Amino acid sequence: MHEIVLSARNLTKRFGGLAAVNNVSVDLWRDRIHVVIGPNGAGKSTLTNLLTGDLEPTSGTITLGGRDVTNWPPEKKSHQGLGRSYQKTNIFAPFTVWENVRLAAQSRDPQQPWNPWRWLQDASQSAGTLARAERAIELAGLEGRRHTIAGAASHGEQRQLEIAMTLATEPLVLLLDEPLAGMGVAEAERMVELLLKLKKDHAMMLVEHDLDAIFTLADHMTVMVNGQVIASDTPAAVRADAGVQAAYLGEEH
Amino acid sequence: MSSPKANLETLPRSVQFALALGLVALAAFPFVGSDFYLQMVTRMMILAIFAMSLDLLQGVSGLVSLGHAAYFGLAGYALAFLTPAGEPVNLWWTLPLAVLASALAALVIGIFVVRTHGIYFIMVTMAFAQMVFYLFFDNKVLGGSDGIYINFKPDATVLGWLPFDLENKQTFYFFTLACLLGVYAFLRRLLWSPLGRALAGIRVNEHRMRAMGFATFGYKLTAFTVAGALAGLAGYLWGAQTGYVNPELMGFHMSAHAIMMVILGGMGNFAGAIVGAFAFEFLLHEFKDLPTLGAFNLGKHWQLWMGLFIVIVVTFAPRGLLGLLSRLSARKENAAPRPTRAAAPATPVVPRKEGSHA
Numbered sequence: 001m002h003e004i005v006l007s008a009r010n011l012t013k014r015f016g017g018l019a020a021v022n023n024v025s026v027d028l029w030r031d032r033i034h035v036v037i038g039p040n041g042a043g044k045s046t047l048t049n050l051l052t053g054d055l056e057p058t059s060g061t062i063t064l065g066g067r068d069v070t071n072w073p074p075e076k077k078s079h080q081g082l083g084r085s086y087q088k089t090n091i092f093a094p095f096t097v098w099e100n101v102r103l104a105a106q107s108r109d110p111q112q113p114w115n116p117w118r119w120l121q122d123a124s125q126s127a128g129t130l131a132r133a134e135r136a137i138e139l140a141g142l143e144g145r146r147h148t149i150a151g152a153a154s155h156g157e158q159r160q161l162e163i164a165m166t167l168a169t170e171p172l173v174l175l176l177d178e179p180l181a182g183m184g185v186a187e188a189e190r191m192v193e194l195l196l197k198l199k200k201d202h203a204m205m206l207v208e209h210d211l212d213a214i215f216t217l218a219d220h221m222t223v224m225v226n227g228q229v230i231a232s233d234t235p236a237a238v239r240a241d242a243g244v245q246a247a248y249l250g251e252e253h
Numbered sequence: 254m255s256s257p258k259a260n261l262e263t264l265p266r267s268v269q270f271a272l273a274l275g276l277v278a279l280a281a282f283p284f285v286g287s288d289f290y291l292q293m294v295t296r297m298m299i300l301a302i303f304a305m306s307l308d309l310l311q312g313v314s315g316l317v318s319l320g321h322a323a324y325f326g327l328a329g330y331a332l333a334f335l336t337p338a339g340e341p342v343n344l345w346w347t348l349p350l351a352v353l354a355s356a357l358a359a360l361v362i363g364i365f366v367v368r369t370h371g372i373y374f375i376m377v378t379m380a381f382a383q384m385v386f387y388l389f390f391d392n393k394v395l396g397g398s399d400g401i402y403i404n405f406k407p408d409a410t411v412l413g414w415l416p417f418d419l420e421n422k423q424t425f426y427f428f429t430l431a432c433l434l435g436v437y438a439f440l441r442r443l444l445w446s447p448l449g450r451a452l453a454g455i456r457v458n459e460h461r462m463r464a465m466g467f468a469t470f471g472y473k474l475t476a477f478t479v480a481g482a483l484a485g486l487a488g489y490l491w492g493a494q495t496g497y498v499n500p501e502l503m504g505f506h507m508s509a510h511a512i513m514m515v516i517l518g519g520m521g522n523f524a525g526a527i528v529g530a531f532a533f534e535f536l537l538h539e540f541k542d543l544p545t546l547g548a549f550n551l552g553k554h555w556q557l558w559m560g561l562f563i564v565i566v567v568t569f570a571p572r573g574l575l576g577l578l579s580r581l582s583a584r585k586e587n588a589a590p591r592p593t594r595a596a597a598p599a600t601p602v603v604p605r606k607e608g609s610h611a
Contacts, residue, residue, distance in 0.1 A: 052464065078466030092457045094260075103454050106447055107466035113451065113475040119443045123450040169465055
C-alpha cells in the first residue's frame with residue numbers, strides 16, 4: 001500500500017467568473033508518479049500554483065504530510081516538504097550552477113537572518129548545505145557544470161538545474177511542471193531515467209505533454225479539460241477511456 | 254552587454270590593487286594635505302560609509318530606497334540632542350545609542366516598506382523619509398528648519414584616560430578612516446554570509462527564493478535595519494564633524510545623492526560605493542568651482558554637469574567606475590595572457606548573450 005503524502009480535496013480557483021480549476025481532487029503517493037495531462041488552458045498550471053501556495057484556492061483543502069496546509073505561503077509549504085520545478089526555467093541566471101543549487105540547499109539550514117553571529121559566517125562553509133547541494137548536483141548529473149554561469153548553460157542543463165535546485169531542498173513531494181519541455185531526445189531519456197530513480201523516495205506529480213514519456217513514467221493519470229477532471233485512473237484505463245479520447249488524446253495528437 | 258542583475262561581487266586583482274593604493278593614499282594624506290582638504294576628505298569618507306550602507310539595499314538586495322537619508326540624519330540629531338550646550342559628551346555610549354536610534358527607526362519603518370516591491374518600495378521609502386524630514390522641519394522643539402548646533406566633538410575618554418582627541422582634525426580623520434575600513438570589512442564579510450547570499454538571491458529572483466523556502470520578509474527587514482544602522486554611524490560622524498545638523502541631512506537630495514554615488518561607483522560590492530562617494534564629492538567640488546562665462550555662471554549649475562557626467566557613466570560603463578576599471582584591465586590581460594591562472598577560482602564571467610532562459 002502506498003502512502004499518501006499530499007492530498008488535495010475539491011480545489012476550486014475562480015478568477016472573476018472563470019473557474020480555472022473546478023472541484024479538482026488529486027492524491028500523490030510516495031513511490032508513484034501521478035501525471036496530469038490536458039490541453040492548454042485546462043488548468044494544470046493553476047492547479048500546480050494552488051498546491052505550491054503561489055495562489056490561494058477559492059475553496060477546497062490541501063493536506064501535506066498529515067497537516068492542513070491549504071492557505072500556507074510557498075516558503076512554509078516548502079519547509080513542510082513541497083518541492084517544485086517550473087515550466088519556464090526559473091533559475092538565478094547570473095549565478096553559477098553551483099551557487100544556484102547551494103542557495104537552494106541553504107534554505108534547509110537554520111534560517112536566522114537577524115542573528116548577527118551568522119552575518120560573519122561564510123556561506124560556502126556550511127557542511128550541511130554543501131552535502132545537500134553536492135548530492136543534488138550529482139543526482140541531476142551536473143558535476144561537470146558547477147562553474148558555468150546558469151544563464152549561459154544549455155537549455156537541457158537549465159532543466160537539469162531546475163530539478164537539482166528542487167532536490168537540494170530535500171522535498172517529500174515533487175511537483176514538476178513539464179520537466180521535458182524543449183529537451184533533445186538524449187537529454188529527455190536521461191531525465192526520464194532520473195525521474196524513475198527519484199520516484200522511490202518521493203511522491204511525484206508531473207505535468208507533461210510528451211506522450212511517450214507519460215506512458216513510460218505514469219503510475220496514475222489525471223486528465224483535465226476546462227478546469228475539471230474528466231478522468232483519473234491507471235494509464236491503461238485512461239488510454240481506453242472514450243471521453244478522454246474524444247476530449248484530448250484524439251484531438252490533440 | 255552584461256546582465257543588469259549580475260554584480261561585480263568578486264573584485265578582480267586590478268581593482269584590489271587600486272583599492273590598496275587608495276588606502277595608502279588615504280593613510281598618508283593627513284601628513285601632506287591642508288586643513289581644508291583634510292576636512293573635505295573626512296567628509297568624503299563619511300559619505301562613503303553612507304553610500305556603502307545604501308549599497309546593501311540597492312546593489313546587493315535590489316531594494317532602491319529613496320529615503321535612506323532619514324536614518325543618516327536621525328543619528329546626527331541624536332548626537333545633537335545628547336550633547337549639552339556647555340560640554341562634550343562621551344563617544345562610547347552616544348555613538349552606539351545614535352546608531353541604535355537609526356536602526357530602530359529603520360526596523361519600524363522597514364516593517365511597512367519591505368512588504369512592497371519595485372516602484373512602490375521607492376515611493377514608500379521616500380514617503381516615510383519625507384515624514385521624518387517634516388517632523389524635524391516643522392517642530393521648534395526638534396530644532397526646526399534652522400537645525401541644531403553641536404558645540405563639542407564627542408569625547409573619547411575611557412575611565413579617565415583619553416586614547417585620542419576628536420577635536421584634533423587629524424585624529425578625527427583617522428577615526429573616520431577606521432570606521433570606513435571597519436564598515437567595509439564587515440559588509441564584505443556579510444556579502445558572503447548566508448544572509449548576503451540570500452539577499453543576492455532575493456535581488457535576482459525573489460519568487461524562486463520563496464518557493465525554495467526562504468521567508469524573504471525577514472531577510473529584507475534585516476538588510477533594511479542593518480543599512481539604517483550603518484547610515485546612522487555615518488550621520489553621527491557627520492554631525493560630529495560639521496558641528497551642526499539640520500533637516501536637509503534627511504532630505505530628498507541627500508537620499509538621491511547617495512543613490513547616485515552607488516550607481517557612479519558600481520553597485521553590489523561596497524568598494525564601488527566608496528569610489529562613487531569620493532568621485533561624487535570631488536566632482537561636486539570641481540563643478541562648483543567652474544568659472545562664469547559671460548552671463549552664465551557654470552559653477553552655479555553644477556547639478557547640470559553632474560547629471561551629464563552620470564548619464565555618460567551609466568551609458569558607457571553600466572557597472573560604474575569600478576566596473577570600467579575591471580573591464581579595462583581585463584582587456585589588457587586578454588591581450589597578453591599570463592601563463593598561470595589556474596589555481597584560483599575563476600572570477601564569475603558574465604554571459605555575453607542572454608541565452609534561452611526565460
